[in-house]
Amino acid sequence: QGQVVESGGGVVPPGKSLRLSCRTSGSTFRFFNMHWVRQAPGRGLEWVASTSDDDANKEYADSVRGRFTVSRDNSQNTVSLLMDNLRVDDTAVYFCARRYCLANSCSLDFWGQGSLVIVS
Amino acid sequence: DIQLTQSPSSLSASVGGRVTITCRASQSVDTHLNWYKQTPGTAPKVLIYGASHLQSGVPARFSGSGSGTHFSLTIDDLRPEDFATYYCQQSSSARWTFGQGTKVDVK
Numbered sequence: 001q002g003q004v005v006e007s008g009g010g011v012v013p014p015g016k017s018l019r020l021s022c023r024t025s026g027s028t029f030r031f032f033n034m035h036w037v038r039q040a041p042g043r044g045l046e047w048v049a050s051t052s053d054d055d056a057n058k059e060y061a062d063s064v065r066g067r068f069t070v071s072r073d074n075s076q077n078t079v080s081l082l083m084d085n086l087r088v089d090d091t092a093v094y095f096c097a098r099r100y101c102l103a104n105s106c107s108l109d110f111w112g113q114g115s116l117v118i119v120s
Numbered sequence: 121d122i123q124l125t126q127s128p129s130s131l132s133a134s135v136g137g138r139v140t141i142t143c144r145a146s147q148s149v150d151t152h153l154n155w156y157k158q159t160p161g162t163a164p165k166v167l168i169y170g171a172s173h174l175q176s177g178v179p180a181r182f183s184g185s186g187s188g189t190h191f192s193l194t195i196d197d198l199r200p201e202d203f204a205t206y207y208c209q210q211s212s213s214a215r216w217t218f219g220q221g222t223k224v225d226v227k
Contacts, residue, residue, distance in 0.1 A: 035216070037164075044221040045156075045164060045207050059214045062121065095163055099211075105170030106211045107154040111163035 002026025002110065006096050009115035012086055020115055022079040022096030030074035033099040035108055036081050038092035046092075049081065050099070064090075086119045093117075122146055122210050126219035132227040137198045141222045143191040143208035152212035155184055155193045158221075159204045167206075168193060195224075 008020040022034065036048040049060045049070040058070050069082040079096055094115050097108035123146035133139045143153065151171035156164040166175045168184035171191055181196040195202055203226055208219040 037218075044205075045158070045209075045218040047209070047216040047218060050216070061215060097163075103170045103173050105152055105154070105173070107166045107169040107175075107209070108156075108164070109166050109175070111165075114163060 002029060004029075004096050004098065004110050004112035006094065006112040006115035009094065009117045011118045011120060014086060014088055014119055016086055017082065017084045018086060018117060020081040020083070020094055020096075020117070022081075022112060024077045024079070024098070029077055029098060033106075034070075034072060034079045035097050035099055036070060036079075037095045037097060037108070038090075039095070039114075040089070040092040043092075048094070051079065083117070086117075088119050091117060091119045121215050122149060122213050122217050124208050124210055124217055124219035126206075126208055126222050128222060129220065130223040130225070132225055133198055134227045135198055135200060137227075139195050139198065139224055141193045141206055141208075141224075143186075143193070143219050145189045145191075145210060148188045149210040149212035151187050152210055153184075153186065153191050154209045154211065155182075156207045156209060157202075157204050158207065164207065198224075200226075 002025045005023050012018045035050040051058045051070045055072045067085045072079040096112045098110040100109040125144045153171045155168040158164040172184045183194050205221045205223045
């Protein structure tokens with residue numbers, strides 16, 4: 001079935017940039033939309049962004065639109081989240097997840113372990 | 121964006137008991153509503169998709185119902201491993217959203 005592994009997290013000062021990577025294993029991931037979800041310390045889940053299987057269609061939450069860019073390289077089985085102009089309230093664990101559709105409904109069925117980003 | 125409101129925010133229950141969590145959407149999401157379970161330090165896990173379909177491998181004591189703007193997740197015969205935080209999530213609109221979560225702990 002494959003795996004999803006995030007990397008690239010760390011501590012970054014406000015206003016700076018950071019790129020998260022999500023490496024997927026298994027050749028079928030290139031056929032699925034991929035999403036990013038984050039969770040601030042002690043808080044709930046927040047949907048962040050998504051990209052379609054061909055990287056042609058992207059969506060962003062209002063809180064990150066204009067600052068974050070999602071992209072993918074199917075030849076490398078990777079999805080990236082470029083985060084610019086980071087703010088303190090972007091501090092969170094960032095999860096990469098696969099969208100899977102069944103019975104005319106879609107959910108996130110494969111998740112990475114998360115990558116911690118601290119803006120301070 | 122579509123807002124999802126879960127209730128209650130937290131609840132206490134006993135092993136062997138039954139709990140019901142509700143999720144209300146700010147506008148109709150048809151049946152494009154999913155439920156996830158999360159334990160501390162781990163990634164969420166999908167339990168129910170399409171409002172009422174049980175994800176493969178999830179025990180049958182979990183069930184979901186609803187459509188439009190009102191949904192519920194019911195857990196029968198609570199097991200120790202069920203004490204966790206549960207989230208609803210809508211996939212009706214292009215920008216997905218989650219509910220704020222419901223923490224289920226031991227009474």
